[in-house]
Amino acid sequence: xxxxxxxxxxxxxxxxxxxxxxxxxxxxxxxxxxxxxxxxxxxxxxxxxxxxxxxxxxxxxxxxxxxxxxxxxxxxxxxxxxxxxxxxxxxxxxxxxxxxxxxxxxxxxxxxxxxxxxxxxxxxxxxxxxxxxxxxxxxxxxxxxxxxxxxxxxxxxxxxxxxxxxxxxxxxxxxxxxxxxxxxxxxxxxxxxxxxxxxxxxxxxxxxxxxxxxxxxxxxxxxxxxxxxxxxxxxxxxxxxxxxxxxxxxxxxxxxxxxxxxxxxxxxxxxxxxxxxxxxxxxxxxxxxxxxxxxxxxxxxxxxxxxxxxxxxxxxxxxxxxxxxxxxxxxxxxxxxxxxxxxxxxxxxxxxxxxxxxxxxxxxxxxxxxxxxxxxxxxxxxxxxxxxxxxxxx
Amino acid sequence: xxxxxxxxxxxxxxxxxxxxxxxxxxxxxxxxxxxxxxxxxxxxxxxxxxxxxxxxxxxxxxxxxxxxxxxxxxxxxxxxxxxxxxxxxxxxxxxxxxxxxxxxxxxxxxxxxxxxxxxxxxxxxxxxxxxxxxxxxxxxxxxxxxxxxxxxxxxxxxxxxxxxxxxxxxxxxxxxxxxxxxxxxxxxxxxxxxxxxxxxxxxxxxxxxxxxxxxxxxxxxxxxxxxxxxxxxxxxxxxxxxxxxxxxx
Numbered sequence: 001x002x003x004x005x006x007x008x009x010x011x012x013x014x015x016x017x018x019x020x021x022x023x024x025x026x027x028x029x030x031x032x033x034x035x036x037x038x039x040x041x042x043x044x045x046x047x048x049x050x051x052x053x054x055x056x057x058x059x060x061x062x063x064x065x066x067x068x069x070x071x072x073x074x075x076x077x078x079x080x081x082x083x084x085x086x087x088x089x090x091x092x093x094x095x096x097x098x099x100x101x102x103x104x105x106x107x108x109x110x111x112x113x114x115x116x117x118x119x120x121x122x123x124x125x126x127x128x129x130x131x132x133x134x135x136x137x138x139x140x141x142x143x144x145x146x147x148x149x150x151x152x153x154x155x156x157x158x159x160x161x162x163x164x165x166x167x168x169x170x171x172x173x174x175x176x177x178x179x180x181x182x183x184x185x186x187x188x189x190x191x192x193x194x195x196x197x198x199x200x201x202x203x204x205x206x207x208x209x210x211x212x213x214x215x216x217x218x219x220x221x222x223x224x225x226x227x228x229x230x231x232x233x234x235x236x237x238x239x240x241x242x243x244x245x246x247x248x249x250x251x252x253x254x255x256x257x258x259x260x261x262x263x264x265x266x267x268x269x270x271x272x273x274x275x276x277x278x279x280x281x282x283x284x285x286x287x288x289x290x291x292x293x294x295x296x297x298x299x300x301x302x303x304x305x306x307x308x309x310x311x312x313x314x315x316x317x318x319x320x321x322x323x324x325x326x327x328x329x330x331x332x333x334x335x336x337x338x339x340x341x342x343x344x345x346x347x348x349x350x351x352x353x354x355x356x357x358x359x360x361x362x363x364x365x366x367x368x369x370x371x372x373x374x375x376x377x378x379x380x381x382x383x384x385x386x387x388x389x390x391x392x393x394x
Numbered sequence: 395x396x397x398x399x400x401x402x403x404x405x406x407x408x409x410x411x412x413x414x415x416x417x418x419x420x421x422x423x424x425x426x427x428x429x430x431x432x433x434x435x436x437x438x439x440x441x442x443x444x445x446x447x448x449x450x451x452x453x454x455x456x457x458x459x460x461x462x463x464x465x466x467x468x469x470x471x472x473x474x475x476x477x478x479x480x481x482x483x484x485x486x487x488x489x490x491x492x493x494x495x496x497x498x499x500x501x502x503x504x505x506x507x508x509x510x511x512x513x514x515x516x517x518x519x520x521x522x523x524x525x526x527x528x529x530x531x532x533x534x535x536x537x538x539x540x541x542x543x544x545x546x547x548x549x550x551x552x553x554x555x556x557x558x559x560x561x562x563x564x565x566x567x568x569x570x571x572x573x574x575x576x577x578x579x580x581x582x583x584x585x586x587x588x589x590x591x592x593x594x595x596x597x598x599x600x601x602x603x604x605x606x607x608x609x610x611x612x613x614x615x616x617x618x619x620x621x622x623x624x625x626x627x628x629x630x631x632x633x634x635x636x637x638x639x640x641x642x643x
Contacts, residue, residue, distance in 0.1 A: 164463075167489060171511035172421035179425070179514035184432045194428055197421045 013055015017063025048100030060100030312370030443467025493630030
C-alpha cells in the first residue's frame with residue numbers, strides 16, 4: 001500500500017482531517033446545549049490524529065489548528081464566530097496540535113523504522129546472496145584444489161614407487177659389479193648366482209622401463225593399438241619362455257582349446273599385458289605352485305585368464321586394484337603394471353577384472369588359498385568369408 | 395693397513411665375525427652375503443624388522459647392515475630398539491635424497507650409512523671402520539690415545555700440536571677441537587649436531603653454518619687437495635675425516 005508521493009500523502013491526510021472536523025462539528029452541533037464543551041473538544045482531537053497518521057506532521061498540525069478554530073466557533077459561546085478566549089483557545093490549539101504532532105512523529109518514526117528494517121532486510125538478502133556466491137566460488141576452488149592435490153599426490157606416489165622400483169635392481173647390480181671390479185674372488189657357483197642376479201635385475205629394469213613408456217603414452221592419450229591378427233598360443237609360448245627365469249620357482253600350465261580363433265590386437269601391447277599379469281602372478285604365487293593360463297571364446301570376444309594360487313585379492317580391493325599406484329603394500333611394486341593392463345585392454349575394446357581362482361563354494365573348508373584370477377577380453381579376429389574360404393582346388 | 399695408531403689388526407681378533415644383513419630385497423641380500431663371505435665374514439640374513447631384532451638378540455652379530463625401508467617396522471625404529479640394549483655397530487642403508495633419515499639414524503646411534511645404490515667395497519670399508527672403533531672402544535676407548543694419526547696427519551692431544559706431513563699447523567681452539575674429534579672417529583661420519591655439541595657445547599646443535607666456516611679454514615690450513623680431501627663433507631649430514639692413503643674402492 002504505497003500512498004504515493006509525500007505531497008499526495010499530506011493532501012490526503014489534510015483532506016481526511018478536515019472532513020472529520022466537518023463531520024464531527026456537524027454531528028455534535030445539534031446537541032451542543034446538552035453537553036459540556038469537553039465532548040466536542042475530545043471528539044475534535046481525533047481529526048488531528050487521523051491527519052497526522054495519514055498525512056504526517058504538517059497535515060496533522062494544520063488539521064489541529066482548524067479543529068481548534070471549529071471548536072471555538074461552533075462550541076464555545078458566543079457561537080458562530082471566533083472569539084478570543086485566550087486561555088481556552090491556546091490550550092485547545094496546543095493540545096490538539098501536540099497530539100497531532102506526537103502522532104505524526106510516532107507514525108513517521110515507525111515508518112522510518114519500517115523503511116530501515118526493509119533496507120536492512122534487503123541488505124541482508126543481498127549479503128546472503130553474495131555469501132552464497134562466494135561460497136560457491138570457494139567450493140569450486142577447493143574442489144579444483146583437491147583435484148590438483150590428488151594429481152600431485154598421484155605424481156608423487158608414482159615417483160616414489162618408480163624410484164624405489166628402479167633403485168632396487170640398480171642397487172643389486174651396482175653392489176655386484178663394484179664388488180667384482182674390486183677383485184672379489186668367488187667360487188664358480190657363487191659367481192654364477194651373482195651373474196644371474198645381475199641378469200634378472202636387468203630384465204626387471206627392462207620390464208619397468210617398458211611399463212613407464214606405456215604409461216607416458218597412455219597419459220599423453222597416444223595409445224593407439226596397431227591391430228593385427230594374433231595367434232595367442234604363439235604369443236603366450238614365447239612370453240612364458242622369455243620369463244623362464246622369473247617363473248623358475250613356479251609351474252606354468254597353458255591350456256588353450258583346439259582351433260582357438262585369432263584375436264585382433266597390437267602384438268607389443270598384448271605381450272605387455274601378458275608379461276605384467278605373469279609378473280604379478282609370480283610375485284604372489286607360492287613356490288612350486290601352478291600358474292594357469294587359459295582362454296575361451298565368449299561371443300565376439302576372447303577371454304584370456306592368468307590364475308595363481310596366492311592369497312587372492314579381497315573383494316574390497318577389486319575396484320581399485322587397476323588404479324595406478326594402489327598396489328597392496330606388501331607387493332612392493334610400482335603399482336602401474338595392472339593399470340597399464342587395464343588401459344591397454346580397454347584401448348582394444350575389451351575389459352579386465354579379477355576374481356578368485358577358486359571360488360568360495362569350490363574351496364574345501366579351512367584349506368587352500370583363494371588365488372587370484374585375472375581375466376581380460378579381446379575382440380576375436382573375424383575372417384572375411386572370401387579369405388576364409390580359399391578356393392578349393394577342383 | 396689402517397691409519398689410526400694402535401688399531402691395526404684389531405678387526406681380525408674374532409676368527410669369522412658374523413654380520414647380520416637386514417633387507418627385504420633378495421637380490422641385495424644375495425649380493426651382500428656373497429661379498430661378505432668372500433672377505434671372511436659370516437653373513438646372516440633378515441628380511442623384516444622383527445627378524446632383525448630376533449637375530450640380533452639370539453646370534454649376537456659383530457655388526458648389522460640395516461636397510462631403513464623394511465616391510466613391517468621402520469628401520470629407524472629397529473635401530474632404536476637394538477640400541478636400547480646393544481652396542482653392536484650398525485650401518486644403515488638409505489635411499490638417495492633422504493638426508494633427514496640419515497641424520498636421524500646417526501643421531502639415534504647408527505655408526506654410519508651408505509646410500510643405495512652403493513658400492514660394495516665402500517660399504518665394506520665403512521664396516522671395517524665401524525668394527526675397528528667398536529673393538530677399540532672395548533679396549534678402553536679411543537679417548538685414551540695421546541697421539542692420533544690419520545694418514546700424514548698427526549694430532550698430539552696433550553700438547554695440542556697438529557702436524558700435516560711434518561708441517562706444524564697453527565689452529566684456534568675450536569679448529570683443534572673440531573679436527574681432533576673427527577680424528578678420534580677417523581673414517582666415520584659425525585653429524586653436525588654431534589660435532590657442535592661436542593666442540594661448541596650442549597646448547598648448540600643446529601648451527602651447521604659454523605661448521606662450514608671452520609671446515610673451510612681447516613682445509614686451507616691443511617692445504618687440502620680438493621680432489622682428494624681428508625676432511626670430507628657429507629652434504630646435509632655432517633663431516634668425516636678419512637685417511638686418503640687408504641683405498642676404499
